[in-house]
Amino acid sequence: MPSANKHIAILVENDYQELELHYPRLRLIEAGFKVSVLGAGENVYHSGKGYAVKPDDEVSQVRPDDFDAVVIPGGMAPDKMRRHRAMVDFVRAMSEQEKPVAWICHAGWMAVSADIIRGRRVTSFTSIRDDMVNAGGEWTDEEVVVDGHLISSRVPDDLPAFCRALLEQLS
Numbered sequence: 001m002p003s004a005n006k007h008i009a010i011l012v013e014n015d016y017q018e019l020e021l022h023y024p025r026l027r028l029i030e031a032g033f034k035v036s037v038l039g040a041g042e043n044v045y046h047s048g049k050g051y052a053v054k055p056d057d058e059v060s061q062v063r064p065d066d067f068d069a070v071v072i073p074g075g076m077a078p079d080k081m082r083r084h085r086a087m088v089d090f091v092r093a094m095s096e097q098e099k100p101v102a103w104i105c106h107a108g109w110m111a112v113s114a115d116i117i118r119g120r121r122v123t124s125f126t127s128i129r130d131d132m133v134n135a136g137g138e139w140t141d142e143e144v145v146v147d148g149h150l151i152s153s154r155v156p157d158d159l160p161a162f163c164r165a166l167l168e169q170l171s
Helices: 018-030 077-081 085-096 105-113 126-134 156-170
Strands: 007-011 034-039 069-072 101-104 144-147 150-153
Touching: 007 018, 007 085, 018 034, 018 069, 018 156, 069 085, 069 105, 069 156, 077 105, 085 101, 085 105, 101 105, 101 156, 105 126, 105 150, 144 156, 150 156
Parallel strands: 007 034, 007 069, 069 101, 101 150
Antiparallel strands: 144 150
16 A cells, blocks of 8 residues: 555653654655654644644544554653543553554653553663563663554664664555
């Protein structure tokens, strides 16, 4: 399927990590994908450093069936995202459909809350390693880990490998 026909969701909440949202967003757009930033109901979200982004839609107003992958940026936003049942349900539904679910850094918290990592190889920022292991994940310290449709990375420096793995999954 040509990339122009694929629709990718990127989740957002306040305190998102700037590079972890915008770098994949721009790489996906550059590759010809339709990208929608999905929030939990606010008109604008701010990164940890104050950069604003306007969501294209509210996650509770869209259907996972209409998307081909979901990207979850880190920062402290995932701790807020997982408080929104619609966001957690969206991630779980995407995983159940075996569509790429890609997260980086603290976004592993969303994978934990969606209960999608049990028995799977994953990575994350080191401070949430215990959360990942306690949720049943096999945590490893690698720049990118691909286990089936799940793609995970640790930190912003891993973004080139993270985006390459995501683009491979989508091709």
